[in-house]
Amino acid sequence: MKPSVYLLSVVFAATVSAQALAATPPPEPKPDLAKGQATATAMCVACHTADGSRGSPANPILQGQHPEYTAKQLAEFKSGKRENAIMRGMSATLSESDMLNVSAFYASKVAKPGFAKNKDLVALGEKIYRGGIADRSVPACSGCHSPNGAGIPSQYPRMAGQHADYTEAQMLAFRSGLRKNSAQMTGIAAKMNDREIKAVSDYIAGLR
Ligand code: HEC
Ligand code: HEC
Numbered sequence: 218m219k220p221s222v223y224l225l226s227v228v229f230a231a232t233v234s235a236q237a238l239a240a241t242p243p244p245e246p247k248p249d250l251a252k253g254q255a256t257a258t259a260m261c262v263a264c265h266t267a268d269g270s271r272g273s274p275a276n277p278i279l280q281g282q283h284p285e286y287t288a289k290q291l292a293e294f295k296s297g298k299r300e301n302a303i304m305r306g307m308s309a310t311l312s313e314s315d316m317l318n319v320s321a322f323y324a325s326k327v328a329k330p331g332f333a334k335n336k337d338l339v340a341l342g343e344k345i346y347r348g349g350i351a352d353r354s355v356p357a358c359s360g361c362h363s364p365n366g367a368g369i370p371s372q373y374p375r376m377a378g379q380h381a382d383y384t385e386a387q388m389l390a391f392r393s394g395l396r397k398n399s400a401q402m403t404g405i406a407a408k409m410n411d412r413e414i415k416a417v418s419d420y421i422a423g424l425r
Contacts, residue, residue, distance in 0.1 A: 246314065248284070253322030256315055260307060269323040271331070274382035281328030285371030287320035290398075299398040331378035333423030335415070342420025345413055353408045358417065361401075366424035377424040384418035 258267065266272045269279030279287060293299040295308040311319070333339045347364070349357040358376075362368050366377030376384065390396035391406035392414075406414070 246317075248317045248321030249314075250318070250322050250325055252315070253318035253320070256311070256319045257322055261319070264303075265323075268326045270326070270329060271380070274380040275386070276380075277383045278328065278379055279323040280326035282320075282323055282375050283368060283370045284317070284320035284324040286368070286374040287323060288316045291316040291320065293398050299396060328375070328378055330425040331380075331422045333419045334381065335419040338412070338416035339420055339423070341413065342416035342418070345409075345417045346420050346424075350408070350413065355405055355408050358421075366421055376421050379421060381415075381418045381422040384421050385414055388414040388418060 257265070257269070261269075264272065264276040265279050269282075271278055290299060291304075291308045291311060292313070294301060294304040295311065297305065308316070333342070335342075345355070346358045349355045349360075361373040362376050363373070366375065368375035387396060388406045388409065389411075391399070391402045392409070394403070397403060409417075
């Protein structure tokens with residue numbers, strides 16, 4: 218390389234890396250698990266238990282959930298994008314960092330396994346979860362929520378072991394348009410009947 222060309226490329230490289238440095242955003246603040254636990258203990262324990270584990274079937278299990286998904290739901294409850302009167306109230310006073318902290322707290326807990334209960338429907342549920350419903354182009358749930366229901370961070374939520382009642386209620390809410398914070402899920406639920414929704418929800422409760 219001729220010295221002048223060499224010098225030019227050094228100057229160029231230095232300029233580019235200086236620009237890259239200037240464009241780098243400041244590091245994300247690390248979530249504070251102790252603060253997250255304090256919020257959970259003060260505000261969420263009555264419905265979601267102390268650590269987000271199995272409580273009443275109407276209230277979702279939160280432990281082990283990807284924190285990005287949980288934080289997205291809290292922000293959308295607060296803004297009204299996901300409608301629920303109880304959770305709108307609960308999220309109203311949470312700041313963005315409260316949401317990140319409490320989401321990280323639940324994510325730090327390991328979800329316990331659940332069980333499918335409906336013997337008559339579990340085979341249908343498994344078929345839908347793993348293969349979808351071909352003649353109505355319902356995609357396999359496993360494609361996005363993963364074969365064992367652990368989801369795929371950070372977009373696709375974990376569902377393994379979730380209360381069947383809660384999962385069924387969400388599918389019905391996507392289908393009726395009550396829950397409209399995911400175009401993908403609205404499209405999928407629209408093509409499923411009540412029996413199929415019940416079956417796949419029960420199967421998901423037993424996934425591990
Ligand atoms: C009075 C009971 C109650 C309290 C207290 C409560 N929740 Fe909830 N939570 C619910 C119910 C019911 C739902 C289901 C809402 C729906 O059907 O959309 C829910 C849903 C959620 C979801 C959505 C989960 C998912 O899988 O999509 C998150 C996240 C959540 N709550 C977090 C919290 C946090 C964090 C707190 C405390 C700051 C809290 N909740 C306090 C009852 C409660
Ligand atoms: C193309 C990807 C994709 C496929 C396939 C898919 N999902 Fe989802 N699902 C999503 C996304 C993305 C979300 C998160 C929506 C949000 O951010 O609120 C979600 C959320 C859900 C939720 C809400 C979870 C909660 O905790 O509230 C349920 C229930 C659900 N999916 C059930 C299913 C079922 C049952 C199937 C199969 C019939 C399925 N999904 C197939 C992408 C998918």
